Amino acid sequence: EVQLLESGGGLVQPGGSLRLSCAASGFTFTKNAMSWVRQAPGKGLEWVSIISGRGGSTSSADSVKGRFTISRDNSKNTLYLQMDSLRVEDTAVYYCARIDQSTSDNFDYWGQGTRVTVSS
Amino acid sequence: SYELTQPLSVSVALGQTAKITCGENIIGTKNVHWYQHKPGQAPVLVMYRNSNRPSGIPERFSGSNSGNTATLTIDRAQAGDEADYYCQVWDTNVVFGGGTRLTVL
Numbered sequence: 001e002v003q004l005l006e007s008g009g010g011l012v013q014p015g016g017s018l019r020l021s022c023a024a025s026g027f028t029f030t031k032n033a034m035s036w037v038r039q040a041p042g043k044g045l046e047w048v049s050i051i052s053g054r055g056g057s058t059s060s061a062d063s064v065k066g067r068f069t070i071s072r073d074n075s076k077n078t079l080y081l082q083m084d085s086l087r088v089e090d091t092a093v094y095y096c097a098r099i100d101q102s103t104s105d106n107f108d109y110w111g112q113g114t115r116v117t118v119s120s
Numbered sequence: 121s122y123e124l125t126q127p128l129s130v131s132v133a134l135g136q137t138a139k140i141t142c143g144e145n146i147i148g149t150k151n152v153h154w155y156q157h158k159p160g161q162a163p164v165l166v167m168y169r170n171s172n173r174p175s176g177i178p179e180r181f182s183g184s185n186s187g188n189t190a191t192l193t194i195d196r197a198q199a200g201d202e203a204d205y206y207c208q209v210w211d212t213n214v215v216f217g218g219g220t221r222l223t224v225l
Contacts, residue, residue: 059213105209106153106165109165
């Protein structure tokens with residue numbers, strides 16, 4: 001059974017940093033690209049960042065480019081999101097999601113999410 | 121940039137058919153995917169590549185995509201279908217629609 005379990009969320013002040021983790025199990029981790037998607041309070045889903053299966057290729061939304069870094073440790077089956085220079089508008093529930101290997105353009109499994117609150 | 125337009129809300133009577141649309145210029149040339157998202161839960165893929173149902177998704181769910189509109193159709197709507205529904209495409213990167221709140225009356 002595919003499982004994605006996020007952790008690392010919490011309360012941080014503006015300008016601060018946080019690292020999110022997503023522990024994956026139930027599938028061959030290196031075979032799937034992975035992504036982070038967030039949902040701010042009262043808002044819809046917003047794609048944040050994506051990384052290829054072996055980690056050699058990444059891309060991020062303009063709203064986080066230069067501040068957030070996606071990475072993965074395939075030896076630990078874990079996805080990360082390093083968030084620096086956090087802003088109030090980064091407050092959201094952050095989900096990790098697996099890219100469907102057969103289609104390469106949709107998410108077939110999601111985690112339950114971890115909440116990040118940026119506030120002074 | 122590519123933007124997907126969804127109605128903010130759709131209401132449907134119990135047992136009737138709900139249609140949720142996702143619009144953008146020539147969306148019919150793209151693969152559209154749909155997610156169901158209930159409060160406090162992980163989003164769930166309910167339709168991929170326009171009209172393909174993942175295993176475990178009831179046959180009541182169907183999808184279509186043509187011209188400037190993609191549509192998710194839910195037949196015989198049930199109370200358990202109440203959720204937010206998001207369409208998604210891949211342009212230069214991932215794009216989500218704004219989401220539609222489905223209410224079953």
